[in-house]
Amino acid sequence: MPTYILGIESSCDDTSASVLCDGKVLSNLVANQEIHKSYGGVVPELASRAHQQNIVPVVSQAISLANIDKNQLNAIAYTRGPGLLGSLLVGSSFSKSLSLGLDIPIIEVNHMQAHLLANFIEDCSKEKPTFPFLGITISGGHTQIVLVKDYFEMTVIGETLDDAMGETFDKCGKMMGLPYPAGPIIDKKSKLGDFDKFKFTKPKVDDLNFSFSGLKTGFLRFIEKESELNSKFISIELNNLCASLQNTIIEILFDKVTKAIKSTGIKNVVFGGGVSCNSGIIKKFKEEKNDFKVFFPKFEYTTDNAAMIAMVGYLKFKNHLFSNLEKGAKSRYNI
Ligand code: KG4
Numbered sequence: 008m009p010t011y012i013l014g015i016e017s018s019c020d021d022t023s024a025s026v027l028c029d030g031k032v033l034s035n036l037v038a039n040q041e042i043h044k045s046y047g048g049v050v051p052e053l054a055s056r057a058h059q060q061n062i063v064p065v066v067s068q069a070i071s072l073a074n075i076d077k078n079q080l081n082a083i084a085y086t087r088g089p090g091l092l093g094s095l096l097v098g099s100s101f102s103k104s105l106s107l108g109l110d111i112p113i114i115e116v117n118h119m120q121a122h123l124l125a126n127f128i129e130d131c132s133k134e135k136p137t138f139p140f141l142g143i144t145i146s147g148g149h150t151q152i153v154l155v156k157d158y159f160e161m162t163v164i165g166e167t168l169d170d171a172m173g174e175t176f177d178k179c180g181k182m183m184g185l186p187y188p189a190g191p192i193i194d195k196k197s198k199l200g201d202f203d204k205f206k207f208t209k210p211k212v213d214d215l216n217f218s219f220s221g222l223k224t225g226f227l228r229f230i231e232k233e234s235e236l237n238s239k240f241i242s243i244e245l246n247n248l249c250a251s252l253q254n255t256i257i258e259i260l261f262d263k264v265t266k267a268i269k270s271t272g273i274k275n276v277v278f279g280g281g282v283s284c285n286s287g288i289i290k291k292f293k294e295e296k297n298d299f300k301v302f303f304p305k306f307e308y309t310t311d312n313a314a315m316i317a318m319v320g321y322l323k324f325k326n327h328l329f330s331n332l333e334k335g336a337k338s339r340y341n342i
């Protein structure tokens with residue numbers, strides 16, 4: 008008998024639903040919330056309202072695109088956290104009600120675990136990582152190095168002490184007048200710029216931790232100073248600014264990941280999270296001279312999506328790791 012899992016993701020500003028059959032994606036719909044663009048970042052109250060509007064149509068379309076009837080579903084997996092509480096509450100309450108209505112089990116999913124386990128989705132038609140591996144979560148809210156011994160045996164061994172990597176892309180982008188989220192735009196513009204044109208100071212942080220607030224402030228001071236000399240500085244140098252900023256971020260990441268490889272002896276590196284689709288990061292880590300193996304999720308499973316939630320649901324379903332109606336949404340939720 009095939010196992011059908013419905014995944015529901017609503018941790019930030021994307022409402023997503025997906026149906027997987029035995030770990031293979033039958034449907035994966037993401038409703039982006041355009042409303043935040045004009046605010047230059049996610050407005051939590053607007054995000055929860057938009058989730059409420061989107062969740063019913065997104066879930067019903069995901070089920071019909073999968074070409075199954077809702078009564079064929081074996082379980083519902085939902086994002087319990089971490090994320091914006093109001094956003095999480097919409098997905099968790101909806102999932103609980105649907106599981107009651109259909110009389111099927113509910114499975115809670117940690118969003119950051121899901122970003123890493125997205126590499127196990129069956130339609131990735133590529134080699135799967137083997138354990139143990141170093142999980143690198145780089146998203147709008149997180150930047151972590153995780154020691155992963157098994158699907159659900161994860162320990163954070165390094166993380167950002169302030170801003171996350173995606174946040175750094177987005178905030179520096181905002182300083183240059185780019186809309187939210189600026190990460191993908193900076194990535195695109197970087198391809199046309201000189202990554203050696205400007206030098207930004209890299210943080211000196213001990214261990215395997217990261218810090219991006221100094222880079223962010225240094226970047227702001229630099230563009231403010233240059234703009235005083237030439238008011239068109241940003242528009243003239245936009246591609247070079249993007250390329251130099253992205254290059255600095257990649258160097259910070261590469262230094263820490265190679266340090267983690269050295270200190271743990273683990274040579275399998277698995278990426279996850281929205282920033283892991285950055286073309287510069289993929290290029291740098293896939294260089295042939297590297298003596299470690301890297302895994303990136305398929306493009307559509309890097310930024311927030313429900314297929315990764317359903318994938319974790321499937322892995323938990325096989326291991327009878329079910330949740331219950333008492334468990335509530337958690338804005339802070341360790342991996
Ligand atoms: O994982 P995600 O969709 O949401 C969170 O869990 O935070 O990540 C979103 C983040 C945003 O900061 C966005 O700017 C960044 O991922 N991002 C990128 C790229 N695509 C998305 N950053 C750099 N380069 C990209 N190509």
Ligand code: ZN
Nearest residue numbers: 146280281311
């Ligand atoms: Zn995410």
